[in-house]
Amino acid sequence: xxxxxxxxxxxxxxxxxxxxxxxxxxxxxxxxxxxxxxxxxxxxxxxxxxxxxxxxxxxxxxxxxxxxxxxxxxxxxxxxxxxxxxxxxxxxxxxxxxxxxxxxxxxxxxxxxxxxxxxxxxxxxxxxxxxxxxxxxxxxxxxxxxxxxxxxxxxxxxxxxxxxxxxxxxxxxxxxxxxxxxxxxxxxxxxxxxxxxxxxxxxxxxxxxxxxxxxxxxxxxxxxxxxxxxxxxxxxxxxxxxxxxxxxxxxxxxxxxxxxxxxxxxxxxxxxxxxxxxxxx
Ligand SMILES: Cc1cc2nc3c(=O)[nH]c(=O)nc-3n(C[C@H](O)[C@H](O)[C@H](O)COP(=O)(O)OP(=O)(O)OC[C@H]3O[C@@H](n4cnc5c(N)ncnc54)[C@H](O)[C@@H]3O)c2cc1C
Numbered sequence: 001x002x003x004x005x006x007x008x009x010x011x012x013x014x015x016x017x018x019x020x021x022x023x024x025x026x027x028x029x030x031x032x033x034x035x036x037x038x039x040x041x042x043x044x045x046x047x048x049x050x051x052x053x054x055x056x057x058x059x060x061x062x063x064x065x066x067x068x069x070x071x072x073x074x075x076x077x078x079x080x081x082x083x084x085x086x087x088x089x090x091x092x093x094x095x096x097x098x099x100x101x102x103x104x105x106x107x108x109x110x111x112x113x114x115x116x117x118x119x120x121x122x123x124x125x126x127x128x129x130x131x132x133x134x135x136x137x138x139x140x141x142x143x144x145x146x147x148x149x150x151x152x153x154x155x156x157x158x159x160x161x162x163x164x165x166x167x168x169x170x171x172x173x174x175x176x177x178x179x180x181x182x183x184x185x186x187x188x189x190x191x192x193x194x195x196x197x198x199x200x201x202x203x204x205x206x207x208x209x210x211x212x213x214x215x216x217x218x219x220x221x222x223x224x225x226x227x228x229x230x231x232x233x234x235x236x237x238x239x240x241x242x243x244x245x246x247x248x249x250x251x252x253x254x255x256x257x258x259x260x261x262x263x264x265x266x267x268x269x270x271x272x273x274x275x276x277x278x279x280x281x
Pocket of ligand 1: 090092108113118158259261262265
């Protein structure tokens with residue numbers, strides 16, 4: 001299936017129909033981070049330069065012999081009437097898309113349990129998943145004097161994609177909470193963007209370490225832009241700190257809770273929107 005070019009106006013991409021894509025290869029970046037590189041006709045026409053854009057990945061359930069994809073209607077996806085055919089849906093971020101080789105890379109956090117994490121741990125060439133998106137406007141960071149990134153393993157796909165494509169003279173800091181030293185790796189980034197790796201992400205409450213680290217940074221408030229993603233309490237606490245204590249405005253931030261301890265994506269999906277709504281007000 002060839003994906004039509006759906007860039008209707010500059011920077012805007014109308015979400016294409018969900019389509020199958022295939023694993024070409026995998027790279028274990030660290031103990032708890034797996035890069036999966038996809039290819040296939042379903043990727044042709046995928047927009048370039050959309051690092052960190054959200055995509056949906058659809059996984060065949062254990063009892064299903066075949067992956068059944070929905071049809072996208074202007075009002076949303078139309079699923080097969082037989083609920084037993086509905087796949088599991090999870091949200092991921094573009095690490096990179098290489099049009100020349102038609103390769104989409106996504107970095108998966110490997111955690112204890114979960115459909116997507118387990119799938120990524122065992123992914124092998126030839127495996128097929130469904131792809132939904134991307135859509136909307138290209139998530140490019142605005143030109144800024146200073147970029148602050150904060151997140152955990154789940155944020156590394158989008159964060160890594162953005163860091164690798166910032167202008168070479170960009171300045172800033174990335175604060176990353178991971179399980180332990182075995183999860184540290186060299187991030188491709190401009191020389192003046194520093195990185196702090198913090199450990200203990202598997203322990204509830206560890207998110208406060210990210211706030212403490214940011215408190216110790218000398219942040220230039222003028223023309224700062226922040227990108228925050230990861231477990232809900234990490235995003236909420238860092239956002240509150242930046243907004244209430246330092247006066248960083250909503251326009252200066254991307255802040256999205258990616259997951260919540262103790263809830264799977266099906267249970268968290270609606271709650272995430274409530275949290276984001278509350279954050280905006
Ligand atoms: C916009 C957006 C972009 C995202 N991009 C990425 C991405 O590029 N890479 C990525 O790895 N994740 C990303 N996520 C997060 C990912 O969608 C969730 O972590 C998702 O729950 C993983 O699905 P799962 O099937 O593995 O686990 P689920 O079945 O959803 O959850 C099972 C259990 O694992 C816990 N859990 C879920 N995620 C994690 C985690 N990261 N660490 C520890 N425990 C966890 C849950 O709380 C639950 O108890 C993104 C989320 C959003 C909203």
